[in-house]
Amino acid sequence: MTNDKDVKVLLIDDEETLLEYLSKRLLREGFTVKATFSGEEAIQVAGDENFDVAVVDLKMPGIDGVETQKRLKKIQPFLQCIVLTGHGSVESALESGQQDAFKYCLKPIDYEALVETIREAYEKRNELLNAKFREKVEDISSSGLGARGIKRAINELRKTYGID
C-alpha cells in the first residue's frame, strides 16, 4: 500500500483559489504537495526539488501544459504527469500523449478520481524506477567487476535512484 506521505506532488494551474483549496485537501489527505501557478514557476521549482507526480493544467497563459510537461520530463525523467484537459480537447491531449502523460483527466476534476490517479501514477513511477534499477544492476553484475567493485557501484546506484 502506498504511503501518501511519500508521494511528492507538484500542482500546476493558473487558477490560484482552486489550487489553494486543492492543495489543502491533498495535504490533509497526507500527500506532500507543492503548488505552482505557471509552467515557468513549476520548471524552476523542479530544478531544485524532486517530485513523483505532477498535475498539469493544459491551458495556461505563458508555457502551456504540453510544453510544461515536456520540459519537466527533461529535468526529471521518472516524473509522472497527469494532464487536466477541458471538455473537447482530445486533440491537444493526444498531442501531449506523445510526451507520455500518465493520464488525462477531464476538467472540472473529480477529486476522488484525482486522488486515485495520483496514487496510480506514483506506483507507475516506482515500477519504472525499480525496473531501471534492476537493469543497471544486471549491467553491473555482467560488467566483470569484482565483488567489492559491484557493491560500491550498487550503493552509488541506490543513491542515484533513491532506493533503500
Added chain:
Amino acid sequence: MESTDSPQDQLKRVSQELLSNKIQLHQTTVFLQSILQNSNDLIFATDVDGVLVSFSKGGEKALGYTREELAGSFIRDLADDPLEFDKLTKASREKGSAVRLELPFRGKDGQTIHCDISLTDLTNTEGKTVGRVAICRDITHRKKLQEDLIQIDRLAEIGRIASGVAHEINNPLAIISEISGWAGAVVSDAKGLSEEDREELETAARRIGEQTDRCKAITLQLLSFARGSGPAIASFDIHSLIKKTVSFLEPHLKFKSIDIVLNFEDEALPIKSDPKMLEQVFVNLVSNAIYAVKEKGTDKGRIELKISRAGPNMEIMISDNGTGIPEGDQKKIFDLFYTTKPLGKGTGLGVPICRNIIKKLGGDISVESQEGTGTTFTVRIPV
C-alpha cells in the same frame, strides 16, 4: 380570284377550316386538361359567384378533398379567413386580376396550406365577367423550412449565449466544489463539536458538493452548444479517439463490475471528420450506457463498442445490457430537454446534441432498445 371558286370548292374550303379549328380546339383542350391533371399547383375555376366549377389534381392532393366533394361549394369557404379571400375577389373584379402572397387555406383534415395565389377574371367576348380562375402555389413546405431555419438560428443563438455563461461559471463552480470538499474534511476532524452538529455540517458540505456537481454537469452539456459553427474536419484515428474517450470515463466505472468491450482491431483506422464533435458524441452515449447499466444494478454489466465499415460510412455501435428504453420513449429521447433520469441527474441535452452533431457531420444516428434487455445506439458517419 374567289369568284372562280365553285360553291363546292368553297364548301370544301370551309369544312377544311372547320376541321383544322376543331383539331386545334381539341389540342388546346388536351393541353389545358393535362395542365390541370399534372400541375402541382392548385388551379380552381369558379363561376361569377365564386362557386367551384373545376379544380386541379394538385388541388385535390394539397387540400385532401376530391373534386366531387367540392363541386358546388364556394371557394371562399376553403380559405382560412373567408373575408380575406373576399377582399382578393373584390380586387380581381376591379382590376381584372389580383395577387396575394401567403394566403392560408384550410384542408380537409383541418391542416393549414399556405399558398401564393393569383386570381384572374374570365370575360366573354362582350367583356362581361363569367367566372374566375385561381392559380395557387402551395408554399407550406417552404414556409415550414423557413420556420425551421428561424428556429435553428434561435437555438444556435441561445446556445451561444448559454455556453458563454456556462464557460464563465465553470471556474467558480470548480472552486466551490474544492472548497466544499475542504470544509467537509475540516469539519470531520474539528474538535469541540457535538456529534449532532458535526453530522449537520458534514451533510451540508456534502450537499454543496453534490449540487455543484449537478451544475457542472449542466454547464458541461451547454458548452457543447458553443460549437454551433461548422465542423472542423481533420484526419485522425477513430480507434484511439474511442479508446481515449473510454479512458476519460473510467472514473465512473470505479467499484462497479462493468466490462467495457472494445470490439475492434488495435491498428489505426483513419477517418476524416471532426474529432472534437465525435468525442462529445461518444462521451454522451457511453455515459448513458454506463448509467443504464448502473440503474439495472446487474453485476454482469457489459458495454460494447464496435466499429465496422458499411459502404461509404463508418458504423459505430454502442451497446449496453442496461435497463433499456420503453418503446414509447424511444422517439422522445431525441427531443431537447426530454430525460428519463431522476430530477437533477439528466439534462435532456445529451442525445439531442449527439443527433445535432451527427447531422452536421453528414451521418445519422439510430437507436434500438428493448426494455429490460439493453440498448444499442448506431452512429453512421461518412469516412
